[in-house]
Structures are given as structure tokens and as C-alpha cells.
Amino acid sequence: MATNDLYPKGEYECYKCNIPLEPAKVTVTYLGSNFTVDLLKCKNCGHVLITEDLALGKMLEVEKMLEDK
Amino acid sequence: MDHKEWREYEEKCIQERPPACMTTCPVHVDARGFSSAMKAGNVNKAWEVFRKTVPFPGIIARICDHPCESACKRGEVGDPVAIGALEKACATLQTAPPVKLSIAPSKRKRVAVVGGGLSGLATAYDLAVKGYGVVLFEAGERLGGAILSYPEATLPKQVIEEDISVMERLGVEVRFGATVGEMVTMTDLQRDFDAVYVGQGKSAGAHSLLEHSAMIDPVTFATNIEGIFAGGSWRTGSSSPILSLSDGRRAATSIDRYLQNVSLTAVRENEGPHETSLYTNLEGIEPLPLVTASDAKAGYTLEEAMEEAGRCIECECMECVKNCEYLHQFKAYPKVYARQINQNLRIVKGLHGANTLINSCTLCGLCKEVCPEDFDMSVLVREARTEMVNTGKMPPSAHAFPLQELEVANSEAVAFTRHQPGKGTSRYAFFPGCELSGSSPDHVERAYAYLTDKLDGGVGMMMRCCGATAEAAGEMKLFAESLQKIRQEWQEMGQPQMVLACSTCYQTFKNHLPEMEIVSLWELYDEYGLPDEAGSKVTGVVAVHDACTTRYEAGIQESVRHILKKLDFTIEELSNSREKTACCGAGGLVPYANRQMANDMAKRRASESQADYVAYCAMCRDSLAAQGKKTYHLLDLIYGDADLSAPAKRGPSYSKKRQNRLQLNAKMRESWWGEMVALEKKSYQSIPLKISDDVEQILDARMVLEEDIQKVIEHAEQTGEVLVDKQSGHLIANFRPTSVTFWVEYSKDEDGYVIHNAYSHRMTVEGNE
Numbered sequence: 013m014a015t016n017d018l019y020p021k022g023e024y025e026c027y028k029c030n031i032p033l034e035p036a037k038v039t040v041t042y043l044g045s046n047f048t049v050d051l052l053k054c055k056n057c058g059h060v061l062i063t064e065d066l067a068l069g070k071m072l073e074v075e076k077m078l079e080d081k
Numbered sequence: 082m083d084h085k086e087w088r089e090y091e092e093k094c095i096q097e098r099p100p101a102c103m104t105t106c107p108v109h110v111d112a113r114g115f116s117s118a119m120k121a122g123n124v125n126k127a128w129e130v131f132r133k134t135v136p137f138p139g140i141i142a143r144i145c146d147h148p149c150e151s152a153c154k155r156g157e158v159g160d161p162v163a164i165g166a167l168e169k170a171c172a173t174l175q176t177a178p179p180v181k182l183s184i185a186p187s188k189r190k191r192v193a194v195v196g197g198g199l200s201g202l203a204t205a206y207d208l209a210v211k212g213y214g215v216v217l218f219e220a221g222e223r224l225g226g227a228i229l230s231y232p233e234a235t236l237p238k239q240v241i242e243e244d245i246s247v248m249e250r251l252g253v254e255v256r257f258g259a260t261v262g263e264m265v266t267m268t269d270l271q272r273d274f275d276a277v278y279v280g281q282g283k284s285a286g287a288h289s290l291l292e293h294s295a296m297i298d299p300v301t302f303a304t305n306i307e308g309i310f311a312g313g314s315w316r317t318g319s320s321s322p323i324l325s326l327s328d329g330r331r332a333a334t335s336i337d338r339y340l341q342n343v344s345l346t347a348v349r350e351n352e353g354p355h356e357t358s359l360y361t362n363l364e365g366i367e368p369l370p371l372v373t374a375s376d377a378k379a380g381y382t383l384e385e386a387m388e389e390a391g392r393c394i395e396c397e398c399m400e401c402v403k404n405c406e407y408l409h410q411f412k413a414y415p416k417v418y419a420r421q422i423n424q425n426l427r428i429v430k431g432l433h434g435a436n437t438l439i440n441s442c443t444l445c446g447l448c449k450e451v452c453p454e455d456f457d458m459s460v461l462v463r464e465a466r467t468e469m470v471n472t473g474k475m476p477p478s479a480h481a482f483p484l485q486e487l488e489v490a491n492s493e494a495v496a497f498t499r500h501q502p503g504k505g506t507s508r509y510a511f512f513p514g515c516e517l518s519g520s521s522p523d524h525v526e527r528a529y530a531y532l533t534d535k536l537d538g539g540v541g542m543m544m545r546c547c548g549a550t551a552e553a554a555g556e557m558k559l560f561a562e563s564l565q566k567i568r569q570e571w572q573e574m575g576q577p578q579m580v581l582a583c584s585t586c587y588q589t590f591k592n593h594l595p596e597m598e599i600v601s602l603w604e605l606y607d608e609y610g611l612p613d614e615a616g617s618k619v620t621g622v623v624a625v626h627d628a629c630t631t632r633y634e635a636g637i638q639e640s641v642r643h644i645l646k647k648l649d650f651t652i653e654e655l656s657n658s659r660e661k662t663a664c665c666g667a668g669g670l671v672p673y674a675n676r677q678m679a680n681d682m683a684k685r686r687a688s689e690s691q692a693d694y695v696a697y698c699a700m701c702r703d704s705l706a707a708q709g710k711k712t713y714h715l716l717d718l719i720y721g722d723a724d725l726s727a728p729a730k731r732g733p734s735y736s737k738k739r740q741n742r743l744q745l746n747a748k749m750r751e752s753w754w755g756e757m758v759a760l761e762k763k764s765y766q767s768i769p770l771k772i773s774d775d776v777e778q779i780l781d782a783r784m785v786l787e788e789d790i791q792k793v794i795e796h797a798e799q800t801g802e803v804l805v806d807k808q809s810g811h812l813i814a815n816f817r818p819t820s821v822t823f824w825v826e827y828s829k830d831e832d833g834y835v836i837h838n839a840y841s842h843r844m845t846v847e848g849n850e
């Protein structure tokens with residue numbers, strides 16, 4: 013999942029902190045495997061956005077791969 | 082099953098067995114592969130296939146007496162393929178370079194071959210290739226024996242010379258004018274050589290050579306004299322050139338084994354002509370007559386040969402693959418699948434490439450029904466799923482959702498067991514099953530009313546899931562617990578006869594709770610007559626979709642048809658019906674593990690007929706209807722609430738079904754038993770959602786429940802952890818109740834939350850969870 017194009021084109025902001033989400037390195041984990049990915053994140057509270065495209069695309073693919081390991 | 086049992090099961094599939102033409106051919110020419118290349122006009126490739134098992138191919142192609150044709154399956158639908166004539170055409174048309182010889186390193190042993198006819202030549206050829214020193218004794222002045230007497234037009238001398246010249250390339254020493262018995266004696270040969278093959282023509286005095294005996298073992302061609310082997314047309318008593326060739330080759334195999342000191346007799350069953358166990362269904366194959374050559378003397382032209390070869394059926398079995406979308410989509414056949422699944426189970430490290438294969442079978446049993454060898458994929462798939470669960474190798478995403486459904490269906494809020502109101506005992510107990518309760522709860526009540534009206538002795542009610550979900554998921558411990566619970570309640574009720582509305586429940590009870598007497602709801606409607614309010618307003622032609630779990634329940638199938646006739650419907654029988662019925666796609670938990678496959682199977686089933694379908698399983702109905710096929714549940718017709726002119730209606734979503742089950746419990750307990758049911762309401766359940774039909778379908782396909790969405794919104798409201806899509810203004814929130822993170826895209830309006838989208842993932846994200 014070490015791709016750099018995982019954050020969406022649109023503009024997003026954190027409702028609570030009232031600041032725009034920015035690309036950041038985030039660790040995702042499944043079945044004991046970790047990956048560091050660039051995702052959109054609120055620099056203040058740390059809330060990370062997972063979009064539909066990501067969840068049902070690349071993420072699902074990697075989940076399946078790890079499940080088959 | 083252990084590894085050996087898997088291999089044995091794998092062997093049941095005869096798809097890889099050779100076709101009849103090939104096994105009937107004494108040297109096993111792959112006539113199927115040959116015809117296939119000829120059909121494509123690929124003459125050189127066909128020639129390659131032919132000479133792979135035939136030494137002296139130019140000669141044999143022109144004179145072979147083609148016994149294969151007598152076994153050719155095409156002969157049962159038209160004339161057999163003219164394999165002989167095709168080989169002849171191939172020999173004349175081919176332009177391939179001479180065969181490349183690969184000769185094994187010298188074995189330092191010498192063999193004498195007596196007789197330069199076809200069988201002797203073949204023995205000499207094979208042994209020389211294997212690295213033996215071969216001396217060929219020919220009484221005359223030329224090699225070939227009987228083949229020299231064919232007319233030039235049939236077998237040109239030049240072809241003979243070319244083919245036989247291979248002897249020189251192989252380093253075979255030929256001694257002409259060497260009549261054994263006169264110039265040299267058998268005793269000389271026995272002394273000077275490590276083995277001797279006597280392969281003489283009919284006319285030759287071979288018998289006299291083998292003075293003391295003419296005893297030849299028909300399998301090994303060994304005589305009862307140590308080191309002497311014999312074969313050829315004087316043995317076969319026929320003038321078949323291909324039998325002589327075969328004798329020579331088989332004798333060479335024996336001599337090789339003899340000189341290597343290994344068993345002469347082991348694994349020789351499939352030498353020479355034999356029968357095959359390959360099955361080929363000829364149904365639907367159009368009869369085609371032989372293609373005749375315009376010039377009979379010259380034989381087939383290339384075009385004629387291609388046409389004739391095109392008549393080859395290319396025999397294979399594939400019966401199950403033709404009948405099952407799942408087997409078809411994985412692009413092979415059960416023998417291969419069995420191997421893949423077995424391997425998948427044994428892998429310690431590396432990718433388990435067959436997980437999807439294992440989780441995409443609906444366990445319907447049609448394969449076994451159509452297989453000539455009773456190969457049942459579902460047996461292997463069940464076994465594999467169970468083993469995967471036991472070893473912790475089942476992908477968590479495959480069956481988590483249906484197992485959760487099972488848990489809810491058997492929870493206290495849904496499941497209940499009671500005697501009939503006002504009765505202290507139950508001679509019967511109605512077990513509607515979770516599918517019908519979720520899909521059409523009203524029908525559960527109406528059926529119960531019917532049963533209490535018609536049957537004496539008390540009809541209790543047992544509302545819960547039969548546990549088939551656990552079994553299909555390979556969760557055998559859970560399944561056993563579920564069965565135990567049913568058993569216990571049945572005991573407490575006084576061992577009533579179980580009335581089953583669902584065919585899957587029926588099989589579960591029949592196979593796993595054999596101590597219980599069972600009857601199908603349909604058999605009772607048939608026996609006791611239709612309810613008074615019965616009757617569809619309109620009637621017409623319908624096709625019955627038998628549930629795969631009633632495949633061998635002829636009684637139930639009959640009852641369903643009787644009921645439809647009583648309702649004045651005309652029944653169309655699908656080509657796959659009764660014991661050959663095809664699955665609706667919803668079995669085996671496939672909709673959860675491989676939704677696309679389930680949909681494709683449903684589509685295929687739906688397209689079998691233009692007629693509207695009648696199903697008697699709620700799951701079948703919903704699965705077919707979801708593909709736009711007009712499908713009624715039998716109860717829709719019995720109670721007259723089907724609208725035959727309305728378009729196909731989808732069944733309820735997973736969310737709705739869950740709510741239906743909860744409400745059915747409360748409603749029945751209140752109205753039938755007068756109980757006060759206090760529905761325990763969780764805080765999030767009062768969050769009002771607005772979901773359009775389109776969005777509902779998406780959520781359903783993604784197995785996102787309304788309560789999952791409510792939990793996300795509750796969490797967002799409580800924590801303020803919400804993201805905003807600036808472009809659309811939509812709010813985006815997420816929450817992970819257990820092992821799945823749900824995301825919801827929504828907006829608020831005055832009286833609720835408008836849901837635009839929802840999705841989920843199983844990974845955990847640092848910062849979010």
C-alpha cells in the first residue's frame with residue numbers, strides 16, 4: 013500500500029477543529045501487518061479520512077491479500 | 082480427510098481420462114488432439130501429435146487399419162471420424178522436418194531382434210532409443226516384411242525407405258540374409274546377447290525357432306525361455322499392422338524392464354487397446370455424416386480434411402461444469418479444483434490462492450447429480466471450510482456477517498418456543514426458520530393459524546435458526562451447539578413432530594436431528610387442503626423453482642405441484658428441475674463471500690425460462706427476484722397476495738429482515754400468547770434515518786445495516802468527530818463497533834439524517850480506532 017496517491021482530490025476539513033485535512037503518514041494495520049500510507053488527516057486531533065474509493069478499492073484488495081496469506 | 086483421501090476423491094473425476102479413440106488405438110495415438118489440429122488446418126502440428134506415439138509414421142499413416150474408428154463416439158451421432166483417412170491426408174500434406182531423435186546414453190547391453198517386419202522394427206527402434214545395442218536379423222534382403230507387399234499407390238517404396246532409414250540414425254546393425262535357425266541358432270543368440278526378441282510375420286517359422294514352446298505371456302510378451310520375448314502377427318494371428326507395431330513396442334518395454342531388473346508385470350493395464358472410463362454426453366450433438374473425398378484415390382484435400390476433422394466431438398466429460406456457473410467460472414474442472422483445494426489446505430507459508438474457490442460453492446449438489454462418477458464438490462468444499470475454521474485460516478471477512486445474523490436470530494429478542502395458546506402439550510411444532518420470518522413475517526403467522534386450525538393435539542411454535550449457516554461456514558462447534566439447543570427445546574416440548582417451512586431447515590433436521598419426526602409445511606397444505614382465504618386472484622403459467630435442498634425430496638416437490646394445480650396454475654417444468662434443480666445462487670453463504678458469483682448463478686437460473694417462477698424457499702425467492710426475475714413464494718399464491726401483473730419485487734434488505742424477525746417475535750407473543758413484550762430499545766435506535774431506495778440497495782450489497790449507520794451517527798453526535806466534504810457539504814463520520822469500521826456520508830435536515838452513502842473496511846487506521 014506504499015502508494016502516494018491515496019488521498020482524494022476534493023477538499024475536506026475537520027468539523028471539530030475547523031481546519032483543513034492535510035496529507036500525512038498514517039499507519040494502517042490488519043491481521044498483524046502494518047503499512048504506512050499517505051492519507052488526509054487533521055493535524056490537530058488526528059482524525060483520518062478514509063474515502064469510499066480507498067475503502068472499497070486498494071484497502072479491500074490488501075485486506076483480501078492478507079486474509080489469503 | 083487426509084492427503085490420501087483427498088487424492089482418492091480427486092481420482093473420481095474422469096475428465097482427464099483419454100478418449101475412446103485413443104485407448105482403442107493399439108499405440109494410443111491422441112486422435113482427439115490430432116483432429117483438433119487438423120480442424121484448424123495445422124497439418125504440421127497434427128503430424129507432430131501423430132508421430133509422438135508412432136515410429137515410422139509415414140508408413141503407418143498410409144496403411145493403418147484404424148481400429149480406433151470402431152470406438153469413436155461420433156459414430157453414435159453420425160459416422161465415426163475417418164481418423165485413418167485423416168492421418169493419410171496429414172502424411173501427404175505435412176511439411177514438417179524429420180523427427181528429432183534423442184537417444185539415451187549407452188546401457189552397454191545388447192539385444193538381438195529376429196525379423197525385420199513391423200514388430201521387429203518397432204522393438205529395435207524403441208530399444209535403440211533407450212540406449213541398447215541392437216542387432217536386427219532379417220532373413221531376406223530388405224527390411225519391412227509384410228509392408229513391402231502393399232501397392233505403390235498405397236505405400237510408395239520411397240516412404241518405406243525414408244521411414245526405415247531411421248534405423249541407421251539410431252545405430253541399429255542390420256544383418257541381411259541371416260535366417261535364424263540356419264546361419265545362427267537360437268542358442269548362439271542367447272549366448273551372444275542379453276535378450277532376444279522374435280518378431281516374425283505370419284508366414285515365418287517362428288514357432289519352430291522357439292522349439293520347446295509357443296507359450297507367450299500376452300501382457301509381457303515373455304516366453305517361458307529366459308531372456309526370450311516374442312510377438313508380431315504370428316502371435317496376434319491378425320494382419321493388422323498397428324497391432325504388430327504395438328506388439329513390438331510393448332515387447333521393447335518388457336525387454337527394457339528385464340534388463341534393468343524391474344518387474345515385468347507392474348502397471349501394464351493400460352497398454353495396447355483398452356476401454357476408457359471417460360464419459361461424453363452426446364445429448365444435443367447434431368448428427369453429421371462422413372465427409373467424402375472428391376477424389377477417392379487421392380484422399381482428402383486440406384479443406385476436406387479440415388471439415389472431416391471438424392466432426393470430431395473432442396470427447397470430454399465436463400458434465401458438472403456445463404451445469405454449474407461456479408465450476409464454469411473457475412475455468413477448470415473438479416479434478417483440478419480438488420487438487421487446488423487440497424494444496425490450499427496443506428500450504429504453511431505462502432498465498433492461499435483457493436480461498437475464493439472454496440467459499441464460492443453454493444453446496445447445492447447438482448454436480449453430483451449430473452456426474453457419471455458421483456463427484457460431489459460440496460463434500461470437498463464443506464470439508465475444506467471446516468478445516469480452515471479449525472486451523473484459523475478462514476478469511477475473517479468471508480462469513481462474519483451471516484454468522485452475526487445467526488447469533489441475532491437465535492438471541493432472546495427473536496427466538497422463542499411455546500406450546501399452542503391454551504394447550505399444555507404439543508403434538509406438532511411449527512419451525513418457520515429465519516429466512517421466512519425475515520422475508521415475510523406475515524406468512525409465518527398465517528401459516529401458524531392454518532396449522533393450529535387443521536391439526537389436533539397442539540401445534541407449538543419454535544422460532545429460531547436451524548444453524549445451517551454455521552454448518553455452511555464450517556463452524557462445526559457452533560453448529561453442534563445450535564443443534565443441541567433445538568434438541569433440548571424439542572425434548573421440553575414433549576418431542577413434537579416438527580413442521581418445517583424451509584427446505585434448508587428440512588435437510589438440517591433430516592441429516593442432523595434424525596431422532597425427530599419431520600414434515601414439510603407443503604405436505605400439510607397438500608394433505609389438509611388449502612386455507613379458506615386461499616386463492617390467487619389471477620392464475621397463469623408458472624415454472625417451479627425447486628430448492629436445491631429438496632433435490633431428493635420427491636414428496637415435497639409433488640406437494641408443491643399439487644398445491645399449484647389446486648390454485649389453477651399451469652406448471653411449466655424447467656429443464657433443470659426436481660433432482661436436477663439448479664441453485665438460486667444464495668446457498669452456501671456465497672452471497673456474503675462472493676456476491677458477484679451469487680448474482681451470476683441467480684441470473685443463469687432466472688434465464689432458464691420466460692415464465693414467472695414459483696419458489697417455496699424465501700431465500701430462493703429473494704435471490705431470483707433481486708435479479709429482476711418475477712418470482713413468487715408459494716405462500717404469496719396460497720394467500721392470494723401476489724400481484725401477477727406487477728413487476729418483480731425485491732425482497733427486504735438485511736436490515737429490514739432483521740427488524741422483521743424482532744417484530745414478529747413481539748407481535749406473535751403479544752397477540753397469540755398475550756404476553757407483554759418490552760422491546761429493549763438501544764439509544765441509537767431512535768436516530769431517524771432517511772434512506773432512498775437506491776442508497777438502500779447499495780447498503781444492502783455492502784452488508785451495512787441501518788443500526789450500523791445509527792451507531793456511527795450517535796458516535797459522531799457525542800464526540801463531534803466529524804469530517805466535512807467542502808464540495809458537497811456532506812458530513813462524514815466513522816465508528817468501529819467491533820471488527821469493522823463503518824463510514825457514513827450524511828447531512829442533517831429538520832427531522833432526521835439523510836444518508837448519502839456508507840461503506841466499511843476491516844483494517845484499523847492509526848488515529849481513528
Ligand code: SF4
Nearest residue numbers: 102153154393394396
Ligand atoms: S469424436 Fe473425436 S475424440 Fe471422440 S472418439 Fe471420435 S475421434 Fe476420438
Ligand code: SF4
Nearest residue numbers: 405442443445446448
Ligand atoms: S454450486 Fe452446486 S453444482 Fe456447483 S460445485 Fe457447488 S454443489 Fe456442485
Ligand code: SF4
Nearest residue numbers: 094095398401452456
Ligand atoms: S461430471 Fe465433472 S466431476 Fe464428474 S467426471 Fe465429469 S468433469 Fe469430473
